[in-house]
Structures are given as structure tokens and as C-alpha cells.
Amino acid sequence: xxxxxxxxxxxxxxxxxxxxxxxxxxxxxxxxxxxxxxxxxxxxxxxxxxxxxxxxxxxxxxxxxxxxxxxxxxxxxxxxxxxxxxxxxxxxxxxxxxxxxxxxxxxxxxxxxxxxxxxxxxxxxxxxxxxxxxxxxxxxxxxxxxxxxxxxxxxxxxxxxxxxxxxxxxxxxxxxxxxxxxxxxxxxxxxxxxxxxxxxxxxxxxxxxxxxxxxxxxxxxxxxxxxxxxxxxxxxxxxxxxxxxxxxxxxxxxxxxxxxxxxxxxxxxxxxxxxxxxxxxxxxxxxxxxxxxxxxxxxxxxxxxxxxxxxxxxxxxxxxxxxxxxxxxxxxxxxxxxxxxxxxxxxx
Ligand code: TTP
Ligand code: MG
Numbered sequence: 001x002x003x004x005x006x007x008x009x010x011x012x013x014x015x016x017x018x019x020x021x022x023x024x025x026x027x028x029x030x031x032x033x034x035x036x037x038x039x040x041x042x043x044x045x046x047x048x049x050x051x052x053x054x055x056x057x058x059x060x061x062x063x064x065x066x067x068x069x070x071x072x073x074x075x076x077x078x079x080x081x082x083x084x085x086x087x088x089x090x091x092x093x094x095x096x097x098x099x100x101x102x103x104x105x106x107x108x109x110x111x112x113x114x115x116x117x118x119x120x121x122x123x124x125x126x127x128x129x130x131x132x133x134x135x136x137x138x139x140x141x142x143x144x145x146x147x148x149x150x151x152x153x154x155x156x157x158x159x160x161x162x163x164x165x166x167x168x169x170x171x172x173x174x175x176x177x178x179x180x181x182x183x184x185x186x187x188x189x190x191x192x193x194x195x196x197x198x199x200x201x202x203x204x205x206x207x208x209x210x211x212x213x214x215x216x217x218x219x220x221x222x223x224x225x226x227x228x229x230x231x232x233x234x235x236x237x238x239x240x241x242x243x244x245x246x247x248x249x250x251x252x253x254x255x256x257x258x259x260x261x262x263x264x265x266x267x268x269x270x271x272x273x274x275x276x277x278x279x280x281x282x283x284x285x286x287x288x289x290x291x292x293x294x295x296x297x298x299x300x301x302x303x304x305x306x307x308x309x310x311x312x313x314x315x316x317x318x319x320x321x322x323x324x325x326x327x328x329x330x331x332x333x334x335x336x337x338x339x340x341x342x343x344x345x346x347x348x
Contacts, residue, residue: 001122002148003089003129005082005102006136006157010044012081013071015134024050024068029247031062031070038247041073045157079275084133092125095233105145107233115141115164122160142168144229149181168227173200180224187214187221199225243284243334244268251290251327258328259315265333266311278338279305283313286332287322297321303339310335 005011009027014020024047029038040056050065061068082101090096093106112118122139129137140152141162148163150172155161163171172180177196178188190213196202203225210218223229244265252258262285273280281303288294297317301309314333322328 001093001106001108001118001125002099002140002145002152003085003104003106003125003137004140004152004156005085006138007042007044007048008082008102008135009042009073009078010047010071011135012074012078014044015081016077020044020069022046024052024065025071026052026058026061026068027071027073028061029058030072031058031066034059034062034066036062037249043068076271076275079272081133081135085129085135085137088128088132089125092121092128095235097233097236105148105233115162119160119162122162126160144168144227145231145233146181146224146229147171147227150175150179153179169203172225172227173198173203175199177202177225180221182220182224190214241334241336241338242269242272242280243332245286245330245332247330248328251329253324253327255319255322255324258318258322258331261331262314262318262333263311265331266307266314269333269335270307270310273305273307273310273335277305279303280310280335280339281337282335283310283317284332284334284336285314285317285321286330286334287318287328288330289323289326290329291326292329293326295321300337303337 010025013025013027024044026040026043026047028040030036036058038058040052040054040058040061042054043052047065047068052061052064078101086096086098086104089104089106093108094110095107097105099105108118108121112121118141122141126137126139129135136158138152138155138157139160140148140150140155141160142148142151143165147168151161151163175198177183177191177199180199180202183191191202194213196205202222205222207218207222210222214221246261246265282298282300284296284298286294286296299313299317301313310333
């Protein structure tokens with residue numbers, strides 16, 4: 001099963017302020033009466049009726065619905081709610097693989113005998129999360145991760161969708177190729193250009209032709225399109241990376257302003273590191289300039305949990321790489337190569 005929380009950040013906000021449930025509500029950057037920069041992180045389904053969606057510029061959202069509720073992120077609260085959902089989910093599952101803050105694959109093959117039981121089990125999980133964590137979710141069920149994930153998309157919002165093994169190929173075949181799990185917008189463009197419109201088209205693709213365009217990823221692509229996915233649900237106590245981004249109010253060339261923003265972002269990332277008891281070994285700085293060109297600069301360091309290393313390394317990356325002739329519009333600080341002490345303990 002794939003469990004994905006519905007409109008997660010705003011659903012969390014609705015717990016704090018139930019009156020938001022009937023109002024279009026957005027979590028994201030400050031709209032500043034239409035002059036705001038940055039994006040919508042997410043919005044509730046009331047706001048989606050007005051055409052607002054994740055990743056949309058906040059200024060566009062403001063044009064569509066100036067009197068919506070605009071809220072800043074309260075990340076530590078969302079994390080707390082995510083952990084609450086996770087511990088409920090664990091009661092109903094064997095292995096749990098967390099994909100993101102609001103998305104979990106679970107293997108329930110040792111808890112159920114047939115599809116009817118699978119549906120009943122999913123309903124129990126959904127009810128428990130709603131009752132106890134006060135959060136709505138959707139659940140996709142199938143015999144592979146790929147199809148479970150895509151079934152969940154169709155179940156949204158607040159639903160459960162089962163795709164039986166024998167129905168999986170037909171279920172996928174009718175969908176546009178861009179909806180296949182693992183296909184991003186670049187791959188979608190390529191596939192479209194090669195004449196594959198639907199997942200069904202892709203399922204019959206000539207493997208040599210596909211390999212020419214996608215290398216070894218071709219095999220996985222075609223297998224997914226045929227509902228073939230052997231990957232298991234793997235416990236992962238370890239998240240792959242942690243990052244924070246920031247868009248300047250006014251683009252800037254001033255090193256002291258950029259360095260200050262890098263320090264703030266690093267401190268935010270550091271807070272998360274501290275709460276999770278992990279160490280990291282790669283620091284990445286993302287620089288987007290006012291001409292919208294974007295550059296990633298990374299540095300590997302000795303695995304550490306010393307928080308000061310984040311700001312120090314990110315600042316070095318800025319000083320070594322920044323193009324001083326251009327103004328900076330947006331910054332990101334990310335750490336990766338994470339090791340979780342808990343998962344280490346499990347191994348030994
Ligand atoms: P999603 O599960 O993609 O979206 P959602 O839960 O808001 O809505 P849906 O009902 O369609 O599942 O993402 C989970 C959270 O991650 C989301 O609440 C906010 C955050 N997020 C971002 O910060 N940036 C993004 O671009 C997206 C898509 C999500
Ligand atoms: Mg979600």
C-alpha cells in the first residue's frame with residue numbers, strides 16, 4: 001500500500017484552526033498583496049477549486065484568490081504530525097518505507113489473505129489516522145509499489161483505490177506517460193517526442209530505441225509501464241537529504257547579505273539535524289541568479305553532526321563559486337549523505 005496524506009501542510013494547519021476547513025487556505029511564501037516572491041507549498045482542496053496548486057508562484061495564487069488565508073510554514077509541527085501518522089501506520093504494517101514527510105509505502109502481505117481483506121485493512125488504517133492524528137489521507141493498494149503509488153493518485157482526495165494484479169496493466173495503459181511513477185518532466189518530454197503518449201504505448205516500446213535515449217533506466221521504464229516492479233518495501237530510518245530554500249525580497253550582490261541568508265538557512269537545516277540525531281557528509285549550495293540561471297555546488301566533508309559545519313561549508317561554497325557579477329535571487333542549503341544512528345544500531 002502507498003499512504004499519502006491529503007494536502008498535508010494545510011491539513012496540519014486545519015487542526016490548529018478548524019475554521020480554515022471551509023476557507024481556501026495556502027501554506028507558502030508571504031504574498032505581500034501580490035508582490036510576494038516564492039511559491040505555494042500546498043493548499044487545501046477548497047483553494048484548489050480556484051486553480052491554485054503546489055509550486056505555483058505565490059503572486060499568481062494571490063491574483064486568483066486574494067482573500068484566501070495565506071500561512072507561513074510551521075515545519076516542526078508538520079514533522080510532529082508526520083511522526084504521529086507514522087507510528088499509527090506502524091501498528092498496521094510490516095515494513096514501512098517513508099518516501100517523504102507525508103508518504104509511506106507499507107508491506108501488509110503478512111496481515112491479509114485477499115483483496116477484500118486488503119480493502120478492509122486500508123479502511124482501518126485510514127480511520128485510525130483520521131481519528132487519532134486528525135489527518136485525512138488516501139491509500140493505493142496493489143501488488144507492486146509502482147501501481148500502488150499510482151492507484152493512490154487516483155484515490156485522492158480522501159479515498160482508497162485497489163488495483164488487482166490482473167487489472168494493473170490495463171489500469172496503467174490508458175494513463176498519459178507523464179503520470180508513470182518515476183517519469184519526471186524531462187523524461188516525459190523525451191518520451192512524448194519519441195511518440196509514446198500513453199503508458200500503454202511505452203509498455204510496447206522497442207527496448208533498444210529506449211536504451212538509446214535513456215541508458216540503463218530504459219529497462220526499469222518499460223518494466224514499470226508493464227506493471228512489473230520487483231522492488232520491496234524497505235524500512236528506511238534514514239531520509240536522504242534535508243534542505244531549506246530562501247528567496248530574497250530584492251535580488252542582491254552584497255556578500256554580507258548572502259552570507260547572512262546562508263547562515264539562517266543552515267541554522268534551519270541544523271535544527272532538523274539536531275532533532276533527528278543524524279550525521280551528514282555532503283553540503284550543497286544552490287544559487288539562483290536574477291537571470292534565473294541556477295547552479296549547484298557541493299562539497300564532501302568527513303561525516304559529522306557538528307551543526308556549524310553546515311554554515312561553514314555552505315559559505316565556503318559561496319565564496320569559491322559565486323559569480324560576483326550577478327545578483328542572487330534565491331538560495332538553497334542542503335545536506336545529504338545522511339547516517340541515522342538508529343539505523344546503524346539496527347545493523348549491528
Ligand atoms: P504532496 O503529497 O505532493 O501534496 P499534498 O499532500 O499537499 O497534497 P495531495 O493531497 O495532492 O497529496 O506533498 C506533501 C507536502 O510537501 C505538501 O503538503 C507540501 C510539501 N510540498 C512542498 O513543499 N513543495 C512542493 O512542491 C510539493 C508538491 C509539496
Ligand atoms: Mg500528500
